[in-house]
Amino acid sequence: MIKSYIVDSTYDKMRLDRWLRNKIGNIPQSLIEKSLRSGKIKINKKKVKSSFKVKTNDKIDIFNFNFKEKLVQEKKKFNPSTEIIKSNEDLIIDNNENFIVLNKSAGISVQGGTKSRKNLIDIFTKSKIFQGSKPFSVHRLDKDTSGVFIMAKNRETAQLLTSLFRLRKVHKTYLAICNGELEKNSGEWIDELIRYDNGKKIIEKAKTIFKVLDKNSNSSLVEMKPITGRKHQLRKQLFNIGHSIYGDKKYRSSSSTKGINKELMLHSYQIRFMIDKKKYTYKALLPNYFKNLLKVKRLSFVNSK
Template sequence: MFKSYIVDSTCNNMRVDRWIRNTIGRIPQGLIEKSLRSGKIKVNKKKIKSSYKIKSNDKIDFHDFKFEERIQQKKISFSPSNRIIKANEDLIIDNNENFIVLNKSAGISVQGGTKSKKNLIDIFKKSEIFSDSKPFSVHRLDKDTSGVFLMAKNRETAQLLTSLFRLRKVHKTYLAICHGELEKNSGEWNDDLVRYDNGKKIIEKARTIYKVIDKNSNSSLVEMKPITGRKHQLRKQLFNVGHSIFGDNKYKSFNKTIGINKELMLHAYEIKFMIKEKKYTYKALLPDYFKKLLKIKRLTYSNLK
């Protein structure tokens, strides 16, 4: 079974993946690209890439029964959690014309300049996703921190997103599993954090709003919303209150090492921002090792929003 479409003049020079979404519905980018690569979607009987610019009178054929079923459903509803597809080293939560949203794995750097041999920018430079553009990093996420991360596809979007971060109009939520039981269930940390740049001591104001999701006598699951964006801010602040994050070998409140995990238990869970009055909200699923430690520590995250 297949279905054919003829491109009209109003869509001339439009990317084929955009045309598919506009014409058929909100099809996940991963499904579009997979169908193009396998030849289940062809233009003028030829395989093409998602970046192909369609022309008036192009014939687009869909040779995919499952895809055809989704077309006939008309409405295709999905949330970021069930749109996730595998791509290179990381999970893609969303992929649109201007930016991609990733669930970054722990242990991989965002860009070069570290001791890490692999980084996201270099990986995605070689990806088909950026076949006609290049990735732009617009914010930071520590190498050992997992979770939601944005990369812009063009300079204009990169400048816009960078400005939103600088103006604190991007709202991020982190989750951490830390040692010990926090005394207060919610509150705000205001610290003077110290760092050194070429031997020069620099003191920076750091502010974070936090809430305890669950806790017991030996550990806590904490939700944190940083207002400022200092280097290692959340790790330092939890260390300062005597409740360092499990797996943090740099900022340790406890000398005793428990050999049940190696990864840093810090996860960028959610990100929110607005562009031209349109709200964007993305959540990154918890890594398996994070959920495993929650189970070991008998902590629940079922009441996460």
């Protein structure tokens, strides 16, 4: 069964996700993203993203999909906490009038559109912290990556922080435990990373400054400061030099899963930026599984000031 709509001039240049909510009802972003990715919603017979801006006379097809029924199923699957996921690793680092800073646990998505039912946007939308407002995501952090993550509390701050990220005025530091002993103790990785978008090959330049904090013949603890912000940049770059991150099931040299760590050993350790001449620096404590593997691999990390 296909339900088809023609966009009238009232909604011209409106984002698709907003059009869906205006036309059909209050649909969670995660459900919209899943439907678009699976091709159950198309515009002019093409798959598009939720940010796509509809135009007058566009034809929107919804394929064999009952939003109301699906929404009931989603609610049964996931009932987010009214405060925050109960875990000693999900700590609030800072909570001010404009943004909140978290130490995100691995396994939790930033927003909808992934296979995970847990995502920070849904959780904090119902939180008392955001009463009278809503959370705005201003940057990315992979579901399996832990560490510092920021959400804005209002549109103005969201736009400001997004601009800072885009202009590379937000400085991030990551820590990773990877396979083998890196030859160089410091330097730069400059790569042309390949990704595909709807079958189209895209080549993106990526740059990262790195420093080996400790190493042995078996493993290395690496500090990384990405200059660019490509998808899976650090994971791809370490894989490209033959030192994939422990726990990385996508970028690894062997197809075998034997001995693969359950958790990805990549942690967003620090973030720095400046607003109105005021400096902000936030650090996220290492998760226990990360510290445990450091001991197993006989690697040392000194918590810098």
